[in-house]
Amino acid sequence: MTQAQLEIQLLAMATAVACSLCGVFLVLRRMSLLSDAISHTVLIGIVIAFFLTGDMTSPWLLVGATTAGVFTVLLVEGLQKTGVVREDAAIGLVFPALFSIAVLLISIYSKNVHLDMDAVLVGKIALTPLPSRRLEFWGYDFGPKSLALMIAIIIVNIGFIILFFKELKVSTFDPAFSKAIGFNPYWIHLGLVLSVSTTAVASFDAVGSILVVALMAAPAATAYLLTDKLSIMLVWSCIIGMLCAVLGYWLAHFLDASIAGSMATVAGILFGLTFFFAPERGLFSVWQRAKIRDRKFKLALLLVHLTQHEGTIRELEECNIESLHLHLRWDEYETRSVAFEAVESFCASQENKVLRLTPKGRIIALESLQIGTNLS
């Protein structure tokens, strides 16, 4: 691994961590789509700042872009507050309009200027190690500029989360309670919006606008499926983000394809795997739990059926293994296997194809009936 490769991976990891940290709160507060809106509208901030300064490398571009991001959110909220437009529609109105203005401005006024749309969308992470993009002080090389910027953003984000952890937590999970104890959640909301905008703008340079959305939403949502605790979710989200960065880099390396695109792909794959196979909340284990519950319920139902007909005239017919499925109205094959399980677990015994309750089975059946009467 060369130093250039190492630097690209470090930058990718730093970007992923910065985005994942914000992403956790976006996902929990159902604000994920604001990141989509922000990452589109930073373009207009960049364009306007560029027209004012005439310099593509000016730090004012970052300021302009961040302002545009915050402005977008305020505009969306303002529209919502009129009561005329719902949040989703407000987002869908604001960002295409601002984005269109930016595109028109570019196409009308900056024909000869290099404001590359592809770079905006895809990012320029592969250019990180170039000599013109390095941070140098007193003749020493401190690595790529964008890496330094990203690390600064991470520090600010972590600082924000640590300082306001309690406030973030309470305003995220119970905004009404937060208001009741005299703490206005709106300030935390604004802080969060500011931090998301800054992070989006800084990351946007590296991974491009749409992949900022991937890095904010996917690792955080994946972490959400893995834990119930906010602090652990933050840690998981960062780990998954870094995993996306490293795996994405090598995928891109082998395919000779876009690094940002590969990172998003890996993020999607990791989310998909978690969605199906997460230990507790994965679809597979939920499905399995449901199956076990279903089986347990059927067993209890079978035993109850046996108690109802125990010692009656129709017992020989009702409790006959051959015809049991007709009385319970279950699938024949499934009935067999439930009956088999009853015998296996010593809840019933079989004589001449007729099921009879054992003492253990009788207790379980009576308990089930008891629960039933308690419920009603």
Next chain:
Amino acid sequence: MFESLSVPGLGSVVAGTALLGFLCGTLGTFAVLRKQSLMGDAISHACLPGLILAFLLFNSKESWALMLGAAISGTIAAMAILGISRFSRVKEDSALAITLSVFFGFGLMLLTWVQRRPDAAQAGLARFLFGQAATLLDRDVWLLAAIAIPCLITVFIFWKHFQLVCFDRSFAQSLGFPVFFIDVLLSLLLVMVIVAGLETVGVVLMSALLVAPAVAARQWTNKLEIMAILAGIFGAFSGIAGAILSNIGKTSIPTGPVIVLFITLIVFLSILFAPARGIVWLQFKHWRDSKVLQLDSVLSNLLNLAREHSGKQNGHSMAMLKGISSNPSGVPRSVHKLLEMGLVSEVDKGLYIPTTKGAEYLNEKTSHMGAPLK
């Protein structure tokens, strides 16, 4: 204006964008009412990988091949969004954001991979993003119509179902309607429309065309059928206007953004000025109501005072009324107005008393509140 219309091919561009605008407006109505405005945004981004895979597979840039690929990946994305929010605790907004960005990222990866193969012509990313309405040909318009007509017929056939699912999901469920199936059907229609329009207006503008006309139309009516038709008209109108406006100048202005700005302008005007739901209208109504309320409260204060302090001809001064009013600065104006209406009379200099007409007026106003004022 007229010489611009003679630009070769402009006729088909106008026809195409108008058709697309109408289709998007109509279907967008359902998306907006079901709070799924951003579904269109997500699906249109998610079409990218399908486009590129179709290009690789058929090795052609034929519209139908690309559309087929886009439709397949758009459908998978729509199902992924519905599935994630239904089967896990991840909410719909995150499901949308993840699907949108991951599919787009995957498409980007494929695109860069394709572009480095020497034999592949570049399928332009910019074109996917912003569309190329200016290059619409007659056959593209026919293809568009071939998609639009079945979509509109489906909407017509399932009108009742869509209406029910839009406004009262649980009721629809309790009646035994296949709500999930209707959801899927609506999403599929959305995919069709998006695929049809992607080449013309591009990704970002597609989402605007699905949301904006519907929001604007919502302002003018409370009826679904009128809203759908109105949204279609708004969409078609902005399509036509965008196509013509962007072709007027000599410089080539991209058509898509012009269409979006035009429809945004319509939304802006509708939100401000539509009767009954417009902000200006609501503000005016608020202002008028508060004036009437102020008038009534001054009159009722005067009446109560007259009743409590009998003697001295029951007159009371402006200062007194100001003292008990919640909006003292408005009192003189209200008293003036009351005098004009004959509900109050001036018994002495600066002392006012309600007339019998005034008492009756107030009684009538409060009669629906139960016991009338005595």
